[in-house]
Amino acid sequence: MSRLIVISNRVSVPDKKKKDGAQGGLAVALGAALKEHRGIWFGWSGKETEVFTGDLNMQRTDGITTATIDLEPQDIDEYYNGYANRTLWPLFHFRIDLAEYERQFGSGYERVNERFATSVAPLIEPDDLVWVHDYHLLPLGKMLRDRGIKNRIGFFLHIPWPPTRLLVSLPFHERLVLTMLEYDIIGFQTREWLESFCHYVEKELGGTVDADGVIRFEDRVVKAQAFPIGIDYEEFSRAAVGDTARSAYERLVQSAEGKKVLIGVDRLDYSKGLPDRFEAYDRFLTQNAESAKDVVLLQIAPPSREAVVTYQEIRETLEGLTGSINGAHADIDWVPIRYVNRGYPRAELAGFYRASRIALVTPLRDGMNLVAKEYVAAQDPEDPGVLILSRFAGAALQLTDALMVNPHSGDEVSEAIRTALAMPKEERIRRWQGMIETVKNEDVKKWQKDFVAALKGS
Ligand code: ADP
Numbered sequence: 001m002s003r004l005i006v007i008s009n010r011v012s013v014p015d016k017k018k019k020d021g022a023q024g025g026l027a028v029a030l031g032a033a034l035k036e037h038r039g040i041w042f043g044w045s046g047k048e049t050e051v052f053t054g055d056l057n058m059q060r061t062d063g064i065t066t067a068t069i070d071l072e073p074q075d076i077d078e079y080y081n082g083y084a085n086r087t088l089w090p091l092f093h094f095r096i097d098l099a100e101y102e103r104q105f106g107s108g109y110e111r112v113n114e115r116f117a118t119s120v121a122p123l124i125e126p127d128d129l130v131w132v133h134d135y136h137l138l139p140l141g142k143m144l145r146d147r148g149i150k151n152r153i154g155f156f157l158h159i160p161w162p163p164t165r166l167l168v169s170l171p172f173h174e175r176l177v178l179t180m181l182e183y184d185i186i187g188f189q190t191r192e193w194l195e196s197f198c199h200y201v202e203k204e205l206g207g208t209v210d211a212d213g214v215i216r217f218e219d220r221v222v223k224a225q226a227f228p229i230g231i232d233y234e235e236f237s238r239a240a241v242g243d244t245a246r247s248a249y250e251r252l253v254q255s256a257e258g259k260k261v262l263i264g265v266d267r268l269d270y271s272k273g274l275p276d277r278f279e280a281y282d283r284f285l286t287q288n289a290e291s292a293k294d295v296v297l298l299q300i301a302p303p304s305r306e307a308v309v310t311y312q313e314i315r316e317t318l319e320g321l322t323g324s325i326n327g328a329h330a331d332i333d334w335v336p337i338r339y340v341n342r343g344y345p346r347a348e349l350a351g352f353y354r355a356s357r358i359a360l361v362t363p364l365r366d367g368m369n370l371v372a373k374e375y376v377a378a379q380d381p382e383d384p385g386v387l388i389l390s391r392f393a394g395a396a397l398q399l400t401d402a403l404m405v406n407p408h409s410g411d412e413v414s415e416a417i418r419t420a421l422a423m424p425k426e427e428r429i430r431r432w433q434g435m436i437e438t439v440k441n442e443d444v445k446k447w448q449k450d451f452v453a454a455l456k457g458s
């Protein structure tokens with residue numbers, strides 16, 4: 001079996017016991033996938049160094065070999081906080097109003113990608129398969145080719161690919177997308193993002209795309225395909241009935257004192273639609289005053305990318321909304337929103353999901369959304385809860401039995417909460433059975449197996 005060299009900005013082997021919530025879906029999925037494969041996971045350590053040396057820190061944690069480098073403060077500023085999270089992240093999540101186009105962000109992004117390429121290239125042996133991840137590293141394949149790497153190199157994008165009409169607002173967009181054509185295979189979460197990419201290649205670059213997603217451009221042939229990411233179903237559903245989950249479950253049920261819990265679990269990110277969600281919940285409380293005190297919303301939201309102003313602003317907005325909604329509706333023995341800014345061990349999270357009658361997964365735009373799948377996997381088959389899911393999450397294309405909402409519409413979300421609370425058990429079971437099949441069959445192992453098979457060209 002070939003070795004797999006996985007390259008991503010963030011390298012962190014998820015620790016079941018650690019409060020590792022701020023890592024997001026990529027780290028969770030890659031940690032699970034790498035356990036299946038021999039190889040190395042390369043990326044940024046998350047640490048700063050005064051002068052970049054490219055020295056590798058190799059470690060073996062939980063069966064996974066990691067190799068990391070430290071970056072200079074200027075790199076972190078321009079590449080990670082800058083181009084990745086102030087330019088590409090908002091643009092790729094359809095928020096051109098938040099996207100910033102600073103020339104030094106672009107040069108920092110290229111410099112760090114070059115640094116990644118220089119540091120990782122010596123680790124790559126001739127039979128290795130190379131798998132690059134996410135928007136931080138779009139041009140890395142080309143930079144590896146420039147260093148003589150002839151291996152099969154694949155790329156997977158964990159976030160949406162924006163419509164061409166939006167992408168063209170990015171200065172030098174052609175140059176960026178052209179570098180991606182050096183990969184052998186490019187993977188997306190859903191057909192929608194795949195189609196947007198192919199549309200761009202045809203309309204802006206003048207390439208051709210055949211019915212199998214094979215792109216031809218000058219002398220390049222690249223395969224583009226959708227590979228919907230999943231969760232580690234086996235591990236997560238087992239965790240949901242383990243001791244840690246059980247005590248987390250009991251802790252939440254007891255503290256809810258008979259009220260039905262609505263849960264939200266999201267990094268504190270504007271793409272997750274948290275203010276809209278809180279406002280919709282507020283609307284529900286106002287429109288359903290008689291049943292308002294029978295529910296409580298638990299929103300778990302670990303801070304993310306705190307150096308970026310838009311993330312500081314979303315945090316302030318939510319603190320303000322939580323205060324005003326609680327102020328308007330609370331009573332001496334009831335507070336409508338429990339807003340918690342911290343991570344929890346995954347097994348505890350599983351217990352919280354299981355104790356919640358409703359999950360509110362209402363991003364304004366999301367590549368996939370693993371929380372939706374985790375919620376489904378953690379449910380009691382005899383008495384499952386209801387998933388309220390944004391139609392703009394990639395997961396909506398798979399979890400079609402969820403209660404689907406437009407997250408921008410407070411009325412629709414408020415209505416869905418009412419419907420979910422009143423939903424008969426038979427309907428909850430029927431919907432859950434539809435979803436669990438997908439969560440189980442299209443899990444993270446299948447995702448990794450399918451991508452690696454495509455990368456091998458088999
Ligand atoms: P994103 O990758 O944008 O953060 P996803 O929903 O795809 O969104 O993945 C988020 C992952 O991070 C999930 O696996 C979720 O369980 C985990 N997570 C989010 N918040 C927390 C938290 N507070 N504690 C523990 N894990 C968390």
Ligand code: G6P
Binds near residue numbers: 022025134158305
């Ligand atoms: C999303 C991105 C990942 C990223 C994660 C957490 O899942 O697709 O690439 O790692 O968010 O964000 P952070 O900036 O903390 O790595």
